[in-house]
Amino acid sequence: MEWLSSFYKHWINHLCVTNCFSIFGTHKKILNMEAFKGSIISKLPGVGTSIFAVMSKLAVDHQAINLSQGFPDFPVSPELIDLISQNMKKGHNQYAPMPGLPILRERIAEKIYKEYQVNYHPETEITVTAGATQAIFTAISAFVKDEDEVIIFEPAYDCYSPAIKLNRGIVKYARLRLPDYHIDWIEVARMISNRTRMIIINTPHNPTGSVLRKKDLDELHKITKDTDIIVLSDEVYEHLIFDKKKHYSVSAYSGLAERSIVVASFGKTFHATGWKMGYVAAPANLMKEFRKSHQFVVFAVNTPIQYALAEFIKNEDNYNKLGAFYQKKRDYFLNLLKGSKFKPVPAYGTYFQVLDYSKISDKKEMDFAEELIKEHGVASVPVSAFYHRNDNHQMLRFCFAKQEDTLEKAAELLCKI
Numbered sequence: 001m002e003w004l005s006s007f008y009k010h011w012i013n014h015l016c017v018t019n020c021f022s023i024f025g026t027h028k029k030i031l032n033m034e035a036f037k038g039s040i041i042s043k044l045p046g047v048g049t050s051i052f053a054v055m056s057k058l059a060v061d062h063q064a065i066n067l068s069q070g071f072p073d074f075p076v077s078p079e080l081i082d083l084i085s086q087n088m089k090k091g092h093n094q095y096a097p098m099p100g101l102p103i104l105r106e107r108i109a110e111k112i113y114k115e116y117q118v119n120y121h122p123e124t125e126i127t128v129t130a131g132a133t134q135a136i137f138t139a140i141s142a143f144v145k146d147e148d149e150v151i152i153f154e155p156a157y158d159c160y161s162p163a164i165k166l167n168r169g170i171v172k173y174a175r176l177r178l179p180d181y182h183i184d185w186i187e188v189a190r191m192i193s194n195r196t197r198m199i200i201i202n203t204p205h206n207p208t209g210s211v212l213r214k215k216d217l218d219e220l221h222k223i224t225k226d227t228d229i230i231v232l233s234d235e236v237y238e239h240l241i242f243d244k245k246k247h248y249s250v251s252a253y254s255g256l257a258e259r260s261i262v263v264a265s266f267g268k269t270f271h272a273t274g275w276k277m278g279y280v281a282a283p284a285n286l287m288k289e290f291r292k293s294h295q296f297v298v299f300a301v302n303t304p305i306q307y308a309l310a311e312f313i314k315n316e317d318n319y320n321k322l323g324a325f326y327q328k329k330r331d332y333f334l335n336l337l338k339g340s341k342f343k344p345v346p347a348y349g350t351y352f353q354v355l356d357y358s359k360i361s362d363k364k365e366m367d368f369a370e371e372l373i374k375e376h377g378v379a380s381v382p383v384s385a386f387y388h389r390n391d392n393h394q395m396l397r398f399c400f401a402k403q404e405d406t407l408e409k410a411a412e413l414l415c416k417i
């Protein structure tokens with residue numbers, strides 16, 4: 001039968017290149033797509049392809065070790081995979097309820113309670129989302145409208161500002177202060193106006209690995225109390241925290257939790273970035289508005305994975321050991337880099353390590369990142385890509401969510417520079 005299938009493929013191929021189908025007497029002309037002839041007024045002028053896609057493609061094109069885009073190169077727990085396939089086989093393959101499966105929302109509420117001793121009602125205060133990106137977009141679309149101002153901190157994760165602009169908001173850029181990328185709260189207080197609708201924070205922080213301290217939340221509380229400002233708190237790396245630092249979630253801070261939407265990502269927590277699964281937790285009145293948008297963005301998200309996650313997160317070990325696991329990887333990577341000309345910026349969380357290359361080159365970050373791929377075989381992300389004006393500080397971000405072997409190969413190449 002093999003000859004038959006290979007003959008068949010050959011035949012189809014032949015038909016395709018001749019640009020004309022003739023099967024059992026029907027003729028089908030293949031249409032080549034022409035460009036749209038009307039005018040396009042971009043809602044996102046100046047926005048190109050995401051830096052992660054660009055660097056990952058360059059890595060593939062030049063066969064470089066890819067420490068650019070943040071994703072693990074090791075497998076997902078086989079137990080979790082089995083749970084998903086069992087649930088598919090059981091027939092859990094149709095739409096889930098719009099806010100998420102009740103059992104998963106209950107388990108999420110239990111998990112949050114165990115972590116932060118705060119009660120979110122699973123019925124009204126938790127929604128399962130298709131990853132954190134969708135959660136962030138939906139939260140912004142639910143609350144930001146015509147010329148509302150949103151404060152974000154640069155370097156900032158890439159999806160915040162396009163989502164604000166698409167919803168006709170105005171992005172106000174505050175700046176994390178070097179050398180440790182801390183927030184200057186005096187600057188933030190000055191930026192607040194009667195149009196400020198939202199402040200987006202991110203801890204542990206991508207790309208720098210900095211983490212907010214209790215006193216940062218105190219400041220945030222001080223400047224937002226008695227205002228209508230909503231805090232969107234991107235906590236996707238909540239479990240990836242090192243050196244005995246504590247993750248300060250806004251959900252555990254009475255006074256801030258009531259104005260906050262907390263975003264989490266199962267992709268980060270369970271090494272499965274490709275599944276695009278996450279959730280948000282917020283007070284019921286904020287969640288009610290969030291769901292009005294959510295139902296028309298995705299309606300509901302992947303059913304069998306929700307069943308599987310509901311089972312998997314019952315076991316705290318499946319996420320509580322993550323900090324130690326990634327700290328080991330960070331330390332392994334940094335040890336391998338000892339003796340290189342790269343200077344690490346202390347990273348207390350996430351799976352990213354920023355390296356200062358000022359002893360090696362005066363080139364701009366994007367140019368040096370390209371050189372690193374093309375001439376040295378290692379892909380990273382220029383930190384300048386996280387600034388709207390592409391500020392350069394001679395810093396590159398490397399993802400260490402990789403097997404030891406990958407880190408060894410990359411470090412060997414970096415040490416030769």
Ligand code: PMP
Pocket residue numbers: 070130131132133134157202205206234236264265266267268273276277278
């Ligand atoms: N926020 C931050 C800070 C991230 O780093 C990422 C992705 N790495 C996201 C949000 C998006 O997460 P998801 O893949 O679940 O959409």
Ligand code: GLN
Pocket residue numbers: 050052053068069070071206
């Ligand atoms: N969050 C990942 C990173 O920071 C990338 C996600 C994406 O490619 N959009 O690398």
